Amino acid sequence: MTAGTVIIGMGNPLLSDDGVGIAVAHAVAERLQRTMKLTVTELHTGGIRLMEAMAGFKRAVVVDAMLSGAAPGTLLQFDPADFVTTKNTFSSHDTDFATAYDLGRMAGVSLPEQVSFWGIEAREFDLFGEQFTDEVAAAVPGAVDRIIAQLVAWEGEA
């Protein structure tokens, strides 16, 4: 049995734009604190950890920095079906998310019925710092709005 929604912010909050997923996850939860019960989780690495972070929840939203070559600040949404990888959803110490998800199923882990991935294109990701670059900082409010819209739509379906 699964219940509730988890929002997982991925990345390293000490590495400039890499922390944008975590910031967005917290911002979404803060805006929704009076209207929706959300669990927020911060994760550095993906793979099996990411699968485990979703275990037991009915729905999961994952927000991560990405390096796709798009303009910094670009926001993309992926469904698990067409999802390959964003910056941190793969763990080189175990496996990619898709394999971890299959492993969880194989092991009988209760995994969400709905999973949505969001990637925000990063610009600076190899410099220690707690500030986002301008383009990425400017993308945060829009990302928060769109993720909230999705969560509200999901609630409507329930």
Added chain:
Amino acid sequence: MTTRITIDPITRLEGHGRIDIFLNDQGGVENTCFQIPELRGFEQFCVGRMAEEMPVITNRICGVCPEAHHIAATKALDAVFGAEPTPVAKKLREILYMAFFVTDHTTHFYALGGPDFIIGPDAPPSERNILGVARKVGLEVAGEVIACRKRNHEIITFLGGKSIHPVAGVPGGWSRPITAVERDQIQDTARKNIEFARFSLGLFEKIVLKNPLYLEMVTSDTYLHRTYSMGTVDTDNRTNFYDGMIRVVDPDGTEFVKYHPSEYREHIAERVEPWSYLKFPYLKKVGWQGLTDGIDSGVYTATPLSRLNVSEGMATPLANAEYQRMYETFGCKRITTARYEPIHHRLATHWARLIELLYASERMLELALEPDITSPETRTIPDPSCFTGVGIGSVEAPRGTLTHHYETDARGVLTRVNMIVGTTNNYAPISMSIKRAAEKLITSNAPEETILNRIEMAFRLYDPCLSCATHFLPGKMPLTVSFRDSGGGLLRELRRKG
């Protein structure tokens, strides 16, 4: 005139590494070069902060072993503040650390190292993963791996005060004692860990040791390097992950040096090569002779295998029996009543890792059975008159000896930060193993996938964490191997999609 081969980057590994393999005119491998993009500004990020922030800052350098950084940083702070932790504080730190070792070594064996043996080194990558392992040895193993991670993560979470990034380490101790109920949970977890570790060693025996082909692969000279070995030992010269002296033995197994971690600068120097921004640590008193092994080369290894090489047996009974079995399988002679000649066959690192898994499980139980483990005396409050302003903290991280070194001003504000992380120790041996693998492959007509995977196997046995080594970040990339001539011209390119 040399030819250059580039492998860019390595799948199933942290970070975006690019390998260049330089060929000489005869077509032999001249040298290998392993490049990793660097994260910048870590020291500058830390300098100016209060030293006590370090256990929670450094545990975010990398998501793979936050526990190792947390404990090393906390130990460095003990020294900065001159506060000797209470006995129970040391035990609680070590319990958390054993739980972490169990999850880390388990995951490496089943997801990374094991597939090459259990599925086979030449199987397609789509099968050579943890799912393939479960299909081959039984689906229940998937559940066992997940259950092992879960029960140990629960211990780490309540002991560490937070999931994933522990916060409980403070100078002079640990923030919280444990209850009798928590103690019982730790004991129960440790017992299950012991069973699981024995099961894993049994699997290794059944699938690897009883298969002549794989046994030959493990004992062949493909990944053999006769380097010095390093590891942390307790007062009886037996492996300890949490605390002790650093022991180094030479390639024949004679003790070269034993020193306190705070003396590392007297023993370890770092070589800078123009073609890489990773520094190569080496034994200062032996000297740098390049990427070569032997008693005259200061190259050393800090891995599960090297830790066993320096140890007078394991400190726990079941792990010790397995330790003896491994050295006897390799035909090593006893040097002392408890220790054997070192094993230099690098693929045996996978076996050593499983022996360490068993040791960590047994050690966890030993600690949880200590009568004072629920004592509330978890902290020595630092006395301002004991403040030193300098702290060097060291632990054995799963990937090698981890050292944190902090210096502060009189107010405890950081003025200098240095770290030698587990993987960095092994930078030279990793490069040597790549070179050896390349030498074997360069003249063969092996299929592309075989070349790619055999070179990856050279890396994988070290489980390098490039995230730490360069303060770099993960990301899955396709693997490309490029063969280039000295002018950079592309001769041949092998590519695996991510």
